[in-house]
Structures are given as C-alpha cells and as structure tokens.
Amino acid sequence: GAVVSQHPSWVICKSGTSVKIECRSLDFQATTMFWYRQFPKQSLMLMATSNEGSKATYEQGVEKDKFLINHASLTLSTLTVTSAHPEDSSFYICSVEAPRRGNQPQHFGDGTRLSIL
Amino acid sequence: AQKITQTQPGMFVQEKEAVTLDCTYDTSDPSYGLFWYKQPSSGEMIFLIYQGSYDQQNATEGRYSLNFQKARKSANLVISASQLGDSAMYFCAMREGDSYTGNQFYFGTGTSLTVIP
Numbered sequence: 001g002a003v004v005s006q007h008p009s010w011v012i013c014k015s016g017t018s019v020k021i022e023c024r025s026l027d028f029q030a031t032t033m034f035w036y037r038q039f040p041k042q043s044l045m046l047m048a049t050s051n052e053g054s055k056a057t058y059e060q061g062v063e064k065d066k067f068l069i070n071h072a073s074l075t076l077s078t079l080t081v082t083s084a085h086p087e088d089s090s091f092y093i094c095s096v097e098a099p100r101r102g103n104q105p106q107h108f109g110d111g112t113r114l115s116i117l
Numbered sequence: 118a119q120k121i122t123q124t125q126p127g128m129f130v131q132e133k134e135a136v137t138l139d140c141t142y143d144t145s146d147p148s149y150g151l152f153w154y155k156q157p158s159s160g161e162m163i164f165l166i167y168q169g170s171y172d173q174q175n176a177t178e179g180r181y182s183l184n185f186q187k188a189r190k191s192a193n194l195v196i197s198a199s200q201l202g203d204s205a206m207y208f209c210a211m212r213e214g215d216s217y218t219g220n221q222f223y224f225g226t227g228t229s230l231t232v233i234p
Contacts, residue, residue, distance in 0.1 A: 032220060034222075041206075041227075041229075042226070042227075043208065043224045043225060043226045043227055044162075044208070044222075044224045046221065046222070049220075049221075091160055093160070093162065095162075095222075097220055103150070103167035103169070104164050104167065105150070105212060105220060106220075106222060107164075108154075108161065108162035108164075109161075110159075110160060110161040111160040111161060111162075113160070
C-alpha cells in the first residue's frame with residue numbers, strides 16, 4: 001500500500017489564490033520530508049527540506065515567503081503556495097525520509113499538478 | 118559540475134528486447150547510494166533499484182539490473198524483456214554519504230523510454 005499520501009492530486013485556481021498541498025506519512029513517523037518541483041519533461045528540483053518542529057531549509061533561489069512549509073507533526077507537512085501566479089504552475093512532489101533509510105531512503109507522494117489561470 | 122548525468126533524452130526499444138539507460142555520477146564521497154526511479158505519465162515516482170557504493174555485486178530486481186562500474190562512475194539501468202508498460206521517464210539519482218548521514222537526493226535529467234510494439 002501507499003506509504004505517502006499527497007493531496008490534492010490536481011488543483012486549478014485563479015491567479016492570486018493561495019494553495020495548500022498536504023503530504024502525509026502513512027506508515028511511519030517522519031522527522032524529515034522533502035518538497036520538489038518538476039517542470040514538464042524536466043527533472044525534480046529540490047525546493048526545501050521540511051523538518052518537524054523547526055523551520056524548513058530552503059534551496060537557493062526558492063522564495064520562502066512564496067512557498068510556505070509547515071511540518072507541525074511527525075506525519076504531516078504542508079506546502080502553501082501563496083498568492084499563486086501562472087508561473088507557479090508546475091508539478092509538486094513531496095517525499096518522506098524513511099527512518100532506517102536503507103535502500104529506499106525516500107518515499108514519494110504521487111504529486112500535485114498545480115495550474116494557475 | 119553535475120552530480121548525475123543522463124545523456125539520453127529519449128530512447129526507443131522494441132517490445133521484448135533489452136535496453137540500457139545510461140547514468141554517470143560525480144562524487145568524491147566514498148560512501149554513496151545510486152537509485153533508479155520510473156515516472157509514468159501519471160507522475161508518481163516508482164522506485165526500481167538501488168546500488169550502494171560498497172556493494173560488490175550489481176543489483177538486480179526482477180527485469181531490472183544495474184550495471185555498476187565504479188571506476189567509470191557509471192550506474193546504467195538495464196531493462197530486460199521490455200514491455201509496453203515500461204514506457205515512461207526514468208531518473209537516475211544519487212545520495213551522498215551513508216544511509217545514516219546523507220539524505221539529499223541528486224536527480225539526473227531523465228530519459229524518456231518508449232517501447233514499440
């Protein structure tokens with residue numbers, strides 16, 4: 001079964017709207033989650049590392065005021081795209097760091113397709 | 118320098134034939150992990166196979182095998198007996214550090230595989 005649940009799968013909204021994406025760890029407690037962004041036919045780009053109970057670590061070039069990350073519990077991290085504009089349209093994927101890492105240290109959600117009109 | 122390089126933007130293979138997807142990596146860390154993921158058009162990231170830097174044997178998982186050539190820093194994915202359902206994007210990824218200290222993934226740009234009936 002799924003290890004990570006990401007919702008919603010699709011979002012279409014008007015420019016200026018704030019959109020919240022949820023990433024839930026279903027099988028284990030996750031102190032660390034990751035948020036990626038993917039443009040069509042391109043690779044995954046790490047946006048930020050979400051740490052439970054502390055501020056997220058953003059990658060260079062990612063606006064933290066634009067992409068708000070909250071990791072308030074060991075099973076839930078949220079990404080809020082504030083005042084979204086068409087250029088924010090993209091595919092967003094979260095991943096959860098497995099507790100024992102092993103040969104599959106990250107488990108990915110199914111992604112969220114965000115379209116801003 | 119790119120951490121992960123995939124030089125084949127697109128590949129075609131006849132159904133039931135084998136195909137090799139290339140991946141080279143760059144790291145000075147003696148401990149690292151290499152991963153391959155499949156991303157169908159629906160977007161989810163499907164874990165295929167893992168190779169640790171200290172593993173003596175090439176990893177295999179069903180029809181997937183990883184041709185690990187450490188001196189050349191290559192980790193090519195071999196898919197045997199291709200099926201139509203194998204058509205997807207394939208990403209090579211690396212984690213630097215061991216399974217307890219490293220957690221960030223570096224992704225390649227991906228290879229789009231099309232299986233021809």
